[in-house]
Amino acid sequence: MSDSRLTKPTTRRAALQAGLAIAALPFAGMFANRASGQSRPPTKVLDFTTTADVAKAEQEGEFLFYTHDSEPAGASVVEAFGKDFPKIKGKYLRAQNGALYTKVLAERSAGRYAVDVIQFSEPATALDFQKKGGWMRHVSPQSEFYAPEHLSNPVGDFFCPGVTFAGICYNTDKVKPEEAPKNWKDLLNPRWQNAMSVKQSTSGLQFVQWFELKKLYGDGYWKEFAKLRPRGFDSRAQLFDRLAKGDDKVCGLAELAGYLLQKEKGAHIAFVTPPDGLPAGTLWNGVVDRAPHPEAAKLFVDWLMSPRGQAHYQTNPFFYYGSVRKDAPPMPGGTRLRDFKLLAPTAAEMPIYMAAQDTFTKEWNAMLGL
Amino acid sequence: MSSALARTGVPPGRAVSAQMVSMAVVIAVVGLFVLYPVFYLLQAAFDVGAPNVRPPTAYGLDNFSALGKYWEIMVNTLIVTFAATFMALVFGFLTAWILTRTNVPFQRTLEQLMAVPYYVTPLLGALAWNFLGAPESGFINQVWRGIGGDGALVDITTAMGIAWVMALFEGSVAFVMIGAVMKSMDPALEEASQVVGAGRWRTMLRVTLPLVAPGVLGAAIFVFAEMLGSFSAALVLGTPARFYVITTAIYQFVSQYPPRLPLAAALGVSLFAVMFAMLYLYRRVTANRSFVTISGKAFRPRTMDMGRLRWLLFAICAAYVFLSVALPIATLVYASVQKLAVALPSADNFTFDNYRTAFSLNAVRSALSNSLVLGLVTATVGVALTGMLAWIIQRSRLPGRGVLEYIVMFPQAVPRLVFAFGMMWAWLAFPVPIYGTFWILLIAYLTVFLPLGVRTISGVIMQLDKSLEECGQVCGASWGYRLRTIIAPLLRPGILAAWLLIFVASVRELGASILLMGPDSKVMTPAIAEAFFSTSSELTAAMALIQTVVVAIAMVLFTLITRKASRVGVGP
Numbered sequence: 001m002s003d004s005r006l007t008k009p010t011t012r013r014a015a016l017q018a019g020l021a022i023a024a025l026p027f028a029g030m031f032a033n034r035a036s037g038q039s040r041p042p043t044k045v046l047d048f049t050t051t052a053d054v055a056k057a058e059q060e061g062e063f064l065f066y067t068h069d070s071e072p073a074g075a076s077v078v079e080a081f082g083k084d085f086p087k088i089k090g091k092y093l094r095a096q097n098g099a100l101y102t103k104v105l106a107e108r109s110a111g112r113y114a115v116d117v118i119q120f121s122e123p124a125t126a127l128d129f130q131k132k133g134g135w136m137r138h139v140s141p142q143s144e145f146y147a148p149e150h151l152s153n154p155v156g157d158f159f160c161p162g163v164t165f166a167g168i169c170y171n172t173d174k175v176k177p178e179e180a181p182k183n184w185k186d187l188l189n190p191r192w193q194n195a196m197s198v199k200q201s202t203s204g205l206q207f208v209q210w211f212e213l214k215k216l217y218g219d220g221y222w223k224e225f226a227k228l229r230p231r232g233f234d235s236r237a238q239l240f241d242r243l244a245k246g247d248d249k250v251c252g253l254a255e256l257a258g259y260l261l262q263k264e265k266g267a268h269i270a271f272v273t274p275p276d277g278l279p280a281g282t283l284w285n286g287v288v289d290r291a292p293h294p295e296a297a298k299l300f301v302d303w304l305m306s307p308r309g310q311a312h313y314q315t316n317p318f319f320y321y322g323s324v325r326k327d328a329p330p331m332p333g334g335t336r337l338r339d340f341k342l343l344a345p346t347a348a349e350m351p352i353y354m355a356a357q358d359t360f361t362k363e364w365n366a367m368l369g370l
Numbered sequence: 371m372s373s374a375l376a377r378t379g380v381p382p383g384r385a386v387s388a389q390m391v392s393m394a395v396v397i398a399v400v401g402l403f404v405l406y407p408v409f410y411l412l413q414a415a416f417d418v419g420a421p422n423v424r425p426p427t428a429y430g431l432d433n434f435s436a437l438g439k440y441w442e443i444m445v446n447t448l449i450v451t452f453a454a455t456f457m458a459l460v461f462g463f464l465t466a467w468i469l470t471r472t473n474v475p476f477q478r479t480l481e482q483l484m485a486v487p488y489y490v491t492p493l494l495g496a497l498a499w500n501f502l503g504a505p506e507s508g509f510i511n512q513v514w515r516g517i518g519g520d521g522a523l524v525d526i527t528t529a530m531g532i533a534w535v536m537a538l539f540e541g542s543v544a545f546v547m548i549g550a551v552m553k554s555m556d557p558a559l560e561e562a563s564q565v566v567g568a569g570r571w572r573t574m575l576r577v578t579l580p581l582v583a584p585g586v587l588g589a590a591i592f593v594f595a596e597m598l599g600s601f602s603a604a605l606v607l608g609t610p611a612r613f614y615v616i617t618t619a620i621y622q623f624v625s626q627y628p629p630r631l632p633l634a635a636a637l638g639v640s641l642f643a644v645m646f647a648m649l650y651l652y653r654r655v656t657a658n659r660s661f662v663t664i665s666g667k668a669f670r671p672r673t674m675d676m677g678r679l680r681w682l683l684f685a686i687c688a689a690y691v692f693l694s695v696a697l698p699i700a701t702l703v704y705a706s707v708q709k710l711a712v713a714l715p716s717a718d719n720f721t722f723d724n725y726r727t728a729f730s731l732n733a734v735r736s737a738l739s740n741s742l743v744l745g746l747v748t749a750t751v752g753v754a755l756t757g758m759l760a761w762i763i764q765r766s767r768l769p770g771r772g773v774l775e776y777i778v779m780f781p782q783a784v785p786r787l788v789f790a791f792g793m794m795w796a797w798l799a800f801p802v803p804i805y806g807t808f809w810i811l812l813i814a815y816l817t818v819f820l821p822l823g824v825r826t827i828s829g830v831i832m833q834l835d836k837s838l839e840e841c842g843q844v845c846g847a848s849w850g851y852r853l854r855t856i857i858a859p860l861l862r863p864g865i866l867a868a869w870l871l872i873f874v875a876s877v878r879e880l881g882a883s884i885l886l887m888g889p890d891s892k893v894m895t896p897a898i899a900e901a902f903f904s905t906s907s908e909l910t911a912a913m914a915l916i917q918t919v920v921v922a923i924a925m926v927l928f929t930l931i932t933r934k935a936s937r938v939g940v941g942p
Contacts, residue, residue: 064889069904070900070903070904070905071731071897071900071901071904072727072731072901072904072905073904075731091889091890092889093887093888093889094900095884095885096624096625097625097627098624098625098626098627098628098629099624099625099629099884099885101422101627101628101629102422102624102629102631102791103794103885105422105424106424106794106795106798107798107805109424109798110795110798110799110805112798112803112805112806114806114888122627124627125627128422128628200622200625200626201622201626202622202625202626202627204627229612231609231610231611231612232609232612233609233610234625234903235903235904237903237904237905237906238902238903241906241907242507242610244710245504245506245507245710245711245712246506246507247504247505247506247507247610265709265710266709266710266718266719267710318904357627357628361626365622368612369612369613369614370443370614370619370622
């Protein structure tokens with residue numbers, strides 16, 4: 001199974017899978033409690049509705065966005081927002097999820113409130129921030145386009161602006177299609193010893209893969225996997241860079257977004273969709289409590305939740321995140337999230353999932369020689 | 371001298387108090403810049419309370435006792451650090467000697483080229499050598515297999531490969547530091563050695579080397595610390611081979627969720643011990659010995675005639691320049707104009723998109739100018755601050771000046787990635803709101819580059835004969851006047867070298883900037899590192915080359931200005 005699978009027409013079976021996939025995506029036991037009220041009646045701006053006071057937002061004139069995403073990604077999203085709202089200047093700072101969280105907590109503990117909107121790369125950080133009272137409650141009128149599992153509980157603290165998911169990828173110059181792994185268990189073949197790459201324990205998606213494949217195949221899977229001495233990297237860009245150049249033969253956590261980007265450059269690589277499913281990671285975004293520019297921050301979040309912001313996240317090459325918005329158009333390549341069997345912890349599993357973080361980090365670090 | 375005394379017009383009592391006030395201010399600034407963040411770092415290292423809660427809820431030694439689990443990483447770090455320091459010192463001493471003490475051909479051109487590796491971000495060197503020597507995709511290995519070879523001819527991802535890259539790019543500081551000391555040396559001592567029958571090599575080993583020992587030892591300590599805190603080469607070359615050193619391990623610990631900052635802080639703090647052992651050794655070696663080469667007797671720098679051997683010496687320097695400048699830069703230029711960097715060119719793989727993307731990033735454009743401005747301010751203020759500090763440590767009779775030398779070395783003893791957390795916590799809690807502004811980066815740079823400035827200028831101060839200053843004192847010149855008219859002019863090579871080193875170090879700073887820069891005070895090197903993580907090595911190559919060209923232009927301008935100033939007699 002390779003590229004052709006990406007453009008496969010949607011069948012009834014796929015649609016059924018889609019229902020399962022979306023239901024299985026919640027991550028954060030954050031089932032919506034829609035009891036929270038809205039402070040302002042929604043107004044229509046451009047082609048979306050917002051509860052932000054647009055005039056005040058323009059008076060504030062700026063907002064600061066902290067993100068785990070890359071520098072060009074951060075620049076592109078505030079620029080896209082700026083085109084729609086030229087009177088509001090978006091600024092951004094990026095850092096790895098852990099460092100970003102440490103930074104924001106340190107600022108708050110010192111009584112410095114500079115950031116308006118923050119985005120984390122995985123749910124545990126967002127939930128911990130919620131426990132610490134870090135989010136401002138802002139119930140966006142866009143929330144109705146999102147399933148409850150993609151919103152915080154209670155609604156208004158944060159939402160899921162996108163999903164990234166991963167299959168297997170291989171270098172077609174180094175591996176013949178018939179020899180390529182077809183499913184996750186094929187990665188245990190000794191021929192991939194010292195020839196396979198994965199992500200570091202810093203990756204939220206890597207944690208999901210570890211959790212889900214353990215569920216599917218039992219504890220022994222990762223013990224066998226560790227014997228192959230995989231190499232760990234921080235970002236999908238590094239994984240695909242190496243794969244395209246033949247430094248690794250196989251990538252064990254190949255994000256579709258990274259594959260599309262590298263394929264556009266003409267790399268000799270192929271994507272495999274394992275029939276057992278694709279681990280999916282969610283991002284979480286919201287307005288920060290005591291934001292210095294609250295109306296601009298709310299407007300940015302409403303915009304990001306709207307089709308305009310979601311289109312940017314879904315089509316900009318620095319993101320290529322699948323949208324969980326109910327009316328989201330297809331992703332680049334014509335596929336939709338529901339075309340894939342996505343693997344993610346369910347709401348009921350969330351406490352076990354979060355408790356497993358420490359074990360994952362230790363096991364994964366040890367496996368990568370750290 | 372009597373006219374000098376008349377010009378000062380300052381009573382001795384006031385002169386002493388001016389000296390004391392200046393010293394007190396410098397010491398207070400150093401205390402604030404260094405010890406204040408160190409306090410927070412120590413607090414984190416002993417934090418065994420709830421994660422992510424500040425201030426810590428409980429203290430203990432658990433983080434230190436957990437370090438034993440990482441013995442393999444510590445061994446890796448020591449192997450790479452010692453190997454890289456050794457290589458850097460050999461390259462640095464040999465090339466500095468050739469270019470300052472011999473009549474090697476094209477001396478001036480070579481000298482300028484030799485410093486180039488230090489101008490570029492270490493990431494550039496690591497990236498270039500990864501393009502060249504990666505076992506599978508490295509250009510050298512691709513060509514090797516293309517002509518029928520088997521396997522990998524070169525593997526740059528080994529411990530020695532990493533040390534080689536570190537020595538070439540981060541060790542080039544040794545050349546600048548040792549070169550500054552050698553320039554200040556009276557050639558009469560070497561000439562005397564040759565007059566009594568010693569050969570050129572014997573003179574180098576028995577006269578030159580011992581006389582520049584403080585400079586070499588100072589450079590050794592600095593380079594050792596630099597290698598201990600080195601990040602880029604180990605990250606780019608070591609990670610693919612599952613080879614971790616302390617800095618790359620720390621990077622992972624602080625990036626993961628929940629961040630293991632206390633463990634990272636303990637790992638960083640434990641390096642204090644290694645660093646201070648080195649400094650103790652340095653002080654023991656240099657104590658009670660005279661390294662004076664600049665006395666009241668005038669001298670004109672002269673070089674030794676090496677005869678035909680000068681072409682061999684030229685070949686040594688040219689080989690170094692080829693491996694550390696020409697080859698890596700050519701490789702990066704070649705890689706940056708490809709979609710996917712491969713050894714053999716093809717028309718459909720050619721692109722200028724990487725440059726188009728790099729120039730289109732607004733953040734990069736503003737980051738570049740921020741970096742240059744910060745570099746200029748840091749170098750200028752830093753030279754004054756570190757010059758004073760070096761003088762206090764080496765020349766004053768201030769009680770506790772030895773302790774000051776240890777304090778100054780704190781920022782060098784800990785990887786900057788960790789020290790940055792101490793600075794972040796400290797300056798967040800500081801009542802004046804400088805966090806997130808340009809000023810915090812200036813303070814951070816001044817702090818982390820204190821050791822660089824002090825080590826460079828100290829090496830030259832130790833060569834100054836005290837009698838020169840005493841002579842001024844006897845003639846009644848105030849401390850400030852003596853500093854301005856005697857010490858500063860004699861220290862000029864050291865001061866210029868320190869300025870240059872601090873400027874370049876500031877422009878290419880990575881570890882502290884990542885955490886401390888604000889949305890309006892972004893700087894360049896983190897943007898390049900970021901490109902490496904999140905885009906592609908080809909775009910990273912383009913960005914690193916852009917930075918290199920801009921820094922090179924700044925350096926050329928600096929050289930022209932200082933030369934012109936020298937000609938018209940401006941300056942001391």
